[in-house]
Amino acid sequence: MSRPPIVAIRPEPGCSATQENAAAAGLTVIAEPLFEIRPCPWSLPEGAVFDGLLIGSANALRYGGEGLAALRHLSVYAVGAATAQAAYAAGFNRVESGAGGLQNVLDTLAGEERHLLRLTGRQHTTLFCPSGIRITERVAYESRALPMPASLARHLEQGGIVMLHSGVAAHHFRAECERCEVDIGKLHIAALAPRIAAAAGEGWAGCAIADSPDDAALVALVRQLCE
Structure with missing residues (x-):
C-alpha cells in the first residue's frame, strides 16, 4: 500500500532539515514552506x-x-x-x-x-x-505567511499528513485549506506540541502530538502514522 503524502510547511532552512530527517527515517516528505x-x-x-x-x-x-x-x-x-x-x-x-x-x-x-x-x-x-x-x-x-500553491492543494486532494511546527503555522494552514477548498476531513495533523494541535482546531481526519517538542520526535510520530 502506498503511503499518503507527507508535507512540511515550516520556513527554510527548517523545512529542508525536516525533509532530510524524514529521509533518514525512510520517509519521503514534500517540503512546501508556507512562510518566509x-x-x-x-x-x-x-x-x-x-x-x-x-x-x-x-x-x-x-x-x-x-x-x-x-x-x-x-x-x-x-x-x-x-x-x-x-x-x-x-x-x-x-x-x-x-x-x-x-x-x-x-x-x-x-x-x-x-x-x-x-x-x-x-x-x-x-x-x-x-x-x-x-x-x-x-x-x-x-x-x-505565504499562500498555498495550487500544486500543494492538488497533492492533498486525496488526503495526507501535514507536519505542524508552530501555532502560527497551524492557523495559517487551516485558513489556506479553507481558501483553496481542501477537505481537511481527509488530512491528518502531526503537531509538535499540544498548543499547536489546539491551534489547528477540529475537523481533521486525525490529530497526533509528538512525544517531545523536537523535529526528531515529530518525524518519529509521522512514521508511526504511516504504519
Missing part, C-alpha cells in the same frame, strides 16, 4: 547590562544581524540542540540548551539574578519570569 523569514531592525537599549541571551529559535541568530557582534561575550540559553548549534555557528562560546520549551529553560534559572535579552520573532509566546529573572525583548525577525 525576514530580518527586523532592532537595537540595544542604551545603558542596559545583560547577563545572557534567551533564544527560542535559531532564526534569531540567523537573522539577528550586526547587533549580535556586541553580545558574543554573553551566555546563551537556547531552547534546544538545534538552536544551541546555531548559537555556536554565530560565534557564541558559552551555550546552554534546554528541552520542553523556552519557559522550561527560563524556569531552570529561578532564584538566580539574571537580566536576559530575549531575541525573538514578531509573533512569540509570552513568558513568565521566575524569581530573580528580568527579561528585555527585542524583535529580530518576522515570519511572513
